[in-house]
Amino acid sequence: MRSTFITGLIITIVSATSVLYNIETWSLVKQSLIHFLIMLVTVFPCLVFSNWFPNNTA
Secondary structure, eight states: OHHHHHHHHHHHHHHHHGGGGGOTTSOHHHHHHHHHHHHHHHHHHHHHHTTSSOOSOO
8 A cells, every 4th residue: 555655656746747848948958957856855755765775775
C-alpha cells in the first residue's frame, strides 16, 4: 500500500512538472534545469524515505 502511494505521488509530481516544457519563452536548458531542481527536492526524498534507495550513506 505504501509503495503504491509513493508511486502515485512520484507520477503526480513528474506529470505536474512536465508543463515546464510548454513554456516557449524559456530555453531548453532553463526548462531542464528547473525540472531537475524540482525533481531533486520532491522525487528524490520520496525515493530515499521509501527505502527504494539505500539511505545509510551520504
